[in-house]
Amino acid sequence: MSDVDKAATARVSWLQSIVSHRIVPAPFAKHLYKRCCTILDLQYTEAAYRTMFDEAAKHLSVLDLELRNFRDQQTGQTMLALVNTKDDALVQGATRYSSNEIAFVKKLIEEIFKARREAYAIPSLEAVRLGSKLRTHLTRDATEELLKNLVDHNWIDYSSDGIYTLSTRALLELRNYLQNEFGDEYFHTCSHCKDIVTLGVGCSYTSRGCTTRYHLHCARNTIGSAVDDDDALQKLAGGFSCSDCGRVWKSRPIGPRALRLSTADHDGFFSSQGEASQAEPPQRRGRRQASEQDDDEENEEEEEQDVKQQHTRTAVTPQDDEEQDEDDDEPTPRRSTRVKPEPDHQQTPLQQPSRRRSHNEQGEDEDDESDEELDIKPRKRAR
Structure with a gap:
């Protein structure tokens, strides 16, 4: 068997493995081709692998199939997948x-x-x-x-x-x-690699028009180069401005963590309150979580308004400064301070019954004493 025939056999064997797996890590795809070359006594090189890959992609394009590289959102590992690029009635029926x-x-x-x-x-x-x-x-x-x-x-x-x-x-x-x-309302891409993102971080102002979103591995290469922990990356704030809206960066999680659907934040499917929330009906629990999320958004808006008001208050004109200086020069009159005498017996609120209640209690006590006197007489007679 010539080297050309060996290379063709190795390529076909490698394609059969990819078709059976559908999606594999890119290093594993190279490992598969290396095994094929070892069995056929063919020398393996990176250049030979790239040449084989291009030839395989050319043959697959005739069948409306494509070998596509994609980085896994959770691990950041490069994956190789065999993807169907044709969407017609025949393909939809073949399921x-x-x-x-x-x-x-x-x-x-x-x-x-x-x-x-x-x-x-x-x-x-x-x-x-x-x-x-x-x-x-x-x-x-x-x-x-x-x-x-x-x-x-x-x-x-x-x-x-x-x-x-x-x-x-x-x-x-x-x-x-x-x-x-x-569409654009729910389909979002990473600002770094331009691939679809369903797990990562985004600017906290994305709900107000900002389009900045990153995969976790892309965020490490851009905004959080010194952050290795995913939890710390999803809570990253301050230090730089967002590239799209220009505001101070504050990370917002994208994925299950956005609704606290993780082991770190809940003990089941919805619960984030421990055993007490497990007894809560799912509908009421969902409404409660929705109201909590809405309250968080309202609190964020109120904080922004407070910050704006503080900035307007701190902006003082020179005339106001002069008036304040003049006011500081004027002597301030002394106020007489009187010390209230302390009561002899201080009582706590629990020890201070109302007057009406005290009168009623006194009246009830007198009635009770009179009843006791009336009850004593027949007892003595009985004796």
Whole structure:
């Protein structure tokens, strides 16, 4: 077998591995090709891998498939995925899911993408209840089985906290659908790498028009180069201005942490108050959390107004300064201070009954004494 035939066989073997995995880390993809070269007794080099990769991408483009690199939002690791670029009726029909299940998947994606405060997540209890809200009703068991199947095929991710999020594969293959379906209102990209962002940090003024958002790994390369901890990065504030709105930077979490859906902040699905909140009904608990979030926004607006008022008050004209100096020169009259005499017996509020109450008690005592005298006489006679 010639070297050309060996290279072609190694490329086909590598493509079969990628098709079976669908999405793999980029270092693992290189490892797969290195194994193919070792089996075929072919020398492996980085240049040979890049040449093979370009040839494979050229052959796949004829089939409307693409090899796309993407950095994982949580780990920051570069991933290689095989993505279908054609969206037609034939491709939509070539699926293992029924029409009822596809309707559920669309509803699930909508709930995840339209979550409040750009959380891009849904608790498992709410996800299971979605099946009963569809026109084509799905039972609880069927919904749970479908969710498990989606997790097994890497369409959605399920965390140990009981939270569903869109996986890297879903973000890659459904990018065009997500952009066309949800638009600029919910579809946001990273200001650094320009990829879709559903987990990271953003400027605290994004709800007021600011468009600055970062992945966690992109934020470390830009605004938080000296911060390694994700928690510290999501609480980063001060020191520099936002590149878009120009205000003092204050991080706002993007992802499940935006609604406190994490083990650090809750003990189940919604709860952030411990055992007391577990007994609280889900509807009332959701309303309470929504009101708390609204109160936080109102408090932020009030703080900004107070700061503006303080700035206007501190801006004093020169005439006002002269008037203040003149007022300081004038002697201020002395005020006589009188010391109130202390009472002989100080009583606490619990020891100070009202007059009306004291009179009533005295009257009741007199009545009780008279009743006791009347009761004593018949007892003596009985003896």
